[in-house]
Structure formats: structure tokens, C-alpha cells
Amino acid sequence: MSRPKSALVLQSILEAQPPRAEDLEPVLAQRLSEVMELRWDLHRHPCLSGDEQDSADRVKGWLQSRVEPTEIVDNLGETGLAVVLDSGKPGSTVLLRAELDALPMDDLAELPHRSIRPGIAHKCGHDGHTAIVSAAGLLLHQFPLPAGRAILLYQPAEETGCGARQVLADPRFAKLGANWAFGLHNVPGLPVGQIQYRVGSLCPxxxxxxxxxxxxxxxxxxxxxxxxxxxxxxxxxxxxxxxxxxxxxxxxxxxxxxxxxxxxxxxxxxxxxxxxxxxxxxxxxxxxxxxxxxxxxxxxxxxxxxxxxxxxxxxxxxxSATVNTPEGTEVLHRAFHHLDYPTEGMEAIFPWSEDFGEFLMRVPGAFFALGAGLDCPPLHSYEYDFPDQLIAKGALALYTAAWIAATSKRV
Incomplete structure (x- = not known):
């Protein structure tokens, strides 16, 4: 993908470069089975929008034993969770967002991690997005930011469109001081691992x-x-x-x-x-x-x-519409280029909606699509299951975006 129109709006506050993919990938590969187990655990125990406390507790317990959080904010936006990793040095605060909620439908896929809760299932991949952000947390612990802070946000109630607003309305969120926001969504019908993004409107x-x-x-x-x-x-x-x-x-x-x-x-x-x-x-x-x-x-x-x-x-x-800001799009462009990840341009916006746009109306940032496979069943279908092979690529992308944003200033 060619450089977006937002080029040259950022200036690094450090001479250093983020770790390269060849340094990050072996470390994450050693921990990938743990991340997949987290994803499967969440898939077996799905929670509906507004009732995600059990999922938040599972994620918190998993992270507490692995990444030594600087701060944990429970019940954020009622049933969400924020985990802060602070470098202790001046810089920007970067939010990496995942969603906790599942859908009110049965899980008909014959899988070992099939939902044990009738009428509730992870059929949009939020369990996978949570695994990706958690894997990025492992990288942030192993390869700390040289400046600034990262917030791992596990948001409630995305499916109903009110979760982001609930988080933003919580006074404790403002105290976290997020300066940037980044997120992703898996997209069946795109080749496995293909990345798509654009400046401006991404989701309606x-x-x-x-x-x-x-x-x-x-x-x-x-x-x-x-x-x-x-x-x-x-x-x-x-x-x-x-x-x-x-x-x-x-x-x-x-x-x-x-x-x-x-x-x-x-x-x-x-x-x-x-x-x-x-x-x-x-x-x-x-x-x-x-x-x-x-x-x-x-x-x-x-x-x-x-x-x-x-x-x-x-x-x-x-x-609200999800509209990538010029600065956020530039961060993604630099992250994907640094990782040598090829990307594809977008002629049109995606047809589905995402409440991540609420964050982008308040701070610069961007959202991108990660292909789930040409043959992957569609989102919200009975047969859908998040492809675990996306976890590593998504985690490296978000980690690198956080590194670049935390060490950059807008000019």
C-alpha cells in the first residue's frame, strides 16, 4: 500500500527503532500456546454484552501472572478492564483495545473449546482480539516501551454499540490519559493475515x-x-x-x-x-x-x-462512524513498513459498524482489518471460529504501533 496522505505529520522523540519482527517472533512463538489457551478459555465461557465480568476476571488473572502491570482498573465502563504498562519515562500513552462480549447465539462448531453456555457464543472473534491484545502485552513486558505507557483496554458491550461510550464516561478512564488509540478486527473473506486500512472512514x-x-x-x-x-x-x-x-x-x-x-x-x-x-x-x-x-x-x-x-x-x-485520523494512519503505515508486512488498499469502507470510532473522535489513532481467510465462515455465523494463526501477526502489529506512537510527537 502506498504511503497515505498523512505522511510526515509525526516526529520521533528518540533515535532508536522498534524491535524487528525477527526479534519479536521467536519470543512470542514460545508463549503462543499460553495465548491460545486464553482464547479457548474465553471461547468456552462467553459473556453477553454488559455481563462480561467473568471474562474480564479471566483476562486479569492471566495478565497479572505474566506482565507485572503498573496499574489495573477493574469494572471500567461497568464491566471492562484496563491494564497499564508504564515505562516510567516521558512519552505518549497508547491505548490498545480489544472487546470482551460474545453474541446471543448457539455455538454449533464441533470444537474442543466449544461454548459451554447455551445461547452464548464468540462468533465475531472478540475472544481472538482479546488474545491478540494480551499477546501484545507479553511483548510489551518482554520488550518494554522506551518511553510513555501502554493501556491494554478490554472493552465491554461492543456488539450493542454502547461499550466505548460507557468506558469514556467512566471518570477513571480520563485519568489514564490516553493520547492514542489503536485496534483491529478480523475479516473473513480476506486472505489469511492480509492487512487493510485507510485514512478517513473505515466503518460506517x-x-x-x-x-x-x-x-x-x-x-x-x-x-x-x-x-x-x-x-x-x-x-x-x-x-x-x-x-x-x-x-x-x-x-x-x-x-x-x-x-x-x-x-x-x-x-x-x-x-x-x-x-x-x-x-x-x-x-x-x-x-x-x-x-x-x-x-x-x-x-x-x-x-x-x-x-x-x-x-x-x-x-x-x-x-458512530470509525474514522482513522491522519496521524494514526501514519503510525500504522510506519509499523507495517517496519515489520515488512504487505498491505492492501481499500476502495470502499467495510459494511459493518464498530464502536471504536468513539475513541477516534477524541484522540488520534486508527483501526485496521486482518484477513481471517477466504474460506473462513462469515462473522456472526454458527460455524465461525477465530483463526488462531492471526494472533502473532496482530500482536506484533499492535505492539509496534504502540512503540511508534509512544515515542512520537505530532508536528
């Missing part, structure tokens, strides 16, 4: 929009005496699909996906008078998302009024 803003349609029930033999929402609901679904193009043109990355529809009960004698429809709304920027949501509300109101129906709206699971 999104939120869930619930629309309650209120009419009036009647006997099924006399639907004209009630106000059945079926036709309005059908019209809304078809109409909403065209809104992103109407607002943003043919190149719009906006997307409106119906995710849940419920109308009446399983009954043949009543023409229902209410319905609920849920949509996930996505757009490249926070402003475009707001415009799209407002357009949905306006269009739904027009359709509803034409059928004599009332519309009630509620918003859920908000995610």
Missing part, C-alpha cells in the same frame, strides 16, 4: 430504528372497519430501500436493512391494528446517518398518514 455509522405502526383492529371479515398496517408496512419496506440512492446518489454507501417484522398474532379471526418493524440503518458518516434516519421518519409518516396510521419511533444500538 449505524443504528437500529424501531417503528411501531398504530392503527385499529377489526374482524378479519371486515378489514375495512379497522386500520390494518399491512399495506403501509409493505410500502415502507420497498420505499426505504431506495432512500440511500435518493439522498446520496448512485454511489451512496447507505443501507437500510429490515431485521424484524411483527404484526398481530397467529390468528385468523382478527385483522390486526398494530405492527412493529425494525431496521438497521447505515451510512458512511455520522451526518449522513442522521440525514437518512430523518428521511425514514418523514417517509414513514407520509405513508402512515395516507392509511390513517400513527407512527412511533425509537432508536437503538447507535454506532
Amino acid at each position: 455509522a449505524s443504528e437500529g430504528l424501531e417503528i411501531k405502526i398504530v392503527g385499529a383492529p377489526s374482524h378479519a371479515s371486515e378489514p375495512q372497519k379497522g386500520r390494518n398496517p399491512a399495506l403501509a408496512l409493505s410500502q415502507m419496506i420497498g420505499n426505504f430501500a431506495a432512500l440511500p440512492t435518493e439522498l446520496g446518489g448512485l454511489n451512496s454507501t447507505g443501507l437500510i436493512t429490515p431485521t424484524h417484522i411483527q404484526m398481530g398474532d397467529k390468528d385468523f379471526g382478527i385483522s390486526p391494528g398494530e405492527a412493529v418493524a425494525c431496521f438497521t440503518v447505515r451510512a458512511e458518516t455520522n451526518r449522513k446517518l442522521q440525514d437518512l434516519v430523518e428521511a425514514i421518519r418523514a417517509r414513514a409518516g407520509l405513508i402512515g398518514s395516507s392509511y390513517g396510521l400513527q407512527m412511533e419511533f425509537s432508536r437503538h444500538d447507535p454506532f
Whole structure:
């Protein structure tokens, strides 16, 4: 990948260079089985968003016996964890972030580390991201930063979009003084270990929009005496699909996906008078998302009024856009170049959302994708399992980014 437009915005405060991959890899290889055991332990004992205390405790116990933390902050953002490794010398404070939460779904993969908790499973790879950040912690202990500090952040509730906000709202987080933030996500469908990143928007803003349609029930033999929402609901679904193009043109990355529809009960004698429809709304920027949501509300109101129906709206699971800063992108570029890791350019943003964008609205940093394999089952599928072969590469990348950021100043 060519140098991003953010070039030459950083100046090193030291003449030294980070350890090279050939120095880091053998050390991590000797400890990789321990890291994999941590990942498998978390996979066997998954926790839902907002209930990650057990996972946080497992990670804390694992790290305490291995990296001699300078400081540990428990229950950060309610159920998160921060582990600080301080060089004791002046420099920047760099946050490396992983997620703790799993998904409300069954684990159908026939694996030795299969989830033992019915209806809860790590099907997005957060167990793997936690393993990567923890492995970076091992490297930070073995090869300490020459300046500054690193924060290993194990964030709760990423899947619901509220975890990063909870961490940022915790007064103890501000006291940690993070100056930089870096993170990653595994991506099935990309070659194993392939790295993709870009300056600017990487993941869209999104939120869930619930629309309650209120009419009036009647006997099924006399639907004209009630106000059945079926036709309005059908019209809304078809109409909403065209809104992103109407607002943003043919190149719009906006997307409106119906995710849940419920109308009446399983009954043949009543023409229902209410319905609920849920949509996930996505757009490249926070402003475009707001415009799209407002357009949905306006269009739904027009359709509803034409059928004599009332519309009630509620918003859920908000995610800000993940926008890599120029300085953070430059750090990644230097880290990947130093490690001799090839990267691929990106023509378009990823379709999924990430609440890591909340950190990037406050401090410089960047987020990157790490390929999970062309044949890896998709995220949030029953068959998915995080590929352990990504741990070493992800850990070296985050460690090196932390080293460069901690010893750099913006100019």
C-alpha cells in the first residue's frame, strides 16, 4: 500500500527503532500456546454484552501472572478492564483495545473449546482480539516501551454499540490519559493475515430504528372497519430501500436493512391494528446517518398518514462512524513498513459498524482489518471460529504501533 496522505505529520522523540519482527517472533512463538489457551478459555465461557465480568476476571488473572502491570482498573465502563504498562519515562500513552462480549447465539462448531453456555457464543472473534491484545502485552513486558505507557483496554458491550461510550464516561478512564488509540478486527473473506486500512472512514455509522405502526383492529371479515398496517408496512419496506440512492446518489454507501417484522398474532379471526418493524440503518458518516434516519421518519409518516396510521419511533444500538485520523494512519503505515508486512488498499469502507470510532473522535489513532481467510465462515455465523494463526501477526502489529506512537510527537 502506498504511503497515505498523512505522511510526515509525526516526529520521533528518540533515535532508536522498534524491535524487528525477527526479534519479536521467536519470543512470542514460545508463549503462543499460553495465548491460545486464553482464547479457548474465553471461547468456552462467553459473556453477553454488559455481563462480561467473568471474562474480564479471566483476562486479569492471566495478565497479572505474566506482565507485572503498573496499574489495573477493574469494572471500567461497568464491566471492562484496563491494564497499564508504564515505562516510567516521558512519552505518549497508547491505548490498545480489544472487546470482551460474545453474541446471543448457539455455538454449533464441533470444537474442543466449544461454548459451554447455551445461547452464548464468540462468533465475531472478540475472544481472538482479546488474545491478540494480551499477546501484545507479553511483548510489551518482554520488550518494554522506551518511553510513555501502554493501556491494554478490554472493552465491554461492543456488539450493542454502547461499550466505548460507557468506558469514556467512566471518570477513571480520563485519568489514564490516553493520547492514542489503536485496534483491529478480523475479516473473513480476506486472505489469511492480509492487512487493510485507510485514512478517513473505515466503518460506517449505524443504528437500529424501531417503528411501531398504530392503527385499529377489526374482524378479519371486515378489514375495512379497522386500520390494518399491512399495506403501509409493505410500502415502507420497498420505499426505504431506495432512500440511500435518493439522498446520496448512485454511489451512496447507505443501507437500510429490515431485521424484524411483527404484526398481530397467529390468528385468523382478527385483522390486526398494530405492527412493529425494525431496521438497521447505515451510512458512511455520522451526518449522513442522521440525514437518512430523518428521511425514514418523514417517509414513514407520509405513508402512515395516507392509511390513517400513527407512527412511533425509537432508536437503538447507535454506532458512530470509525474514522482513522491522519496521524494514526501514519503510525500504522510506519509499523507495517517496519515489520515488512504487505498491505492492501481499500476502495470502499467495510459494511459493518464498530464502536471504536468513539475513541477516534477524541484522540488520534486508527483501526485496521486482518484477513481471517477466504474460506473462513462469515462473522456472526454458527460455524465461525477465530483463526488462531492471526494472533502473532496482530500482536506484533499492535505492539509496534504502540512503540511508534509512544515515542512520537505530532508536528
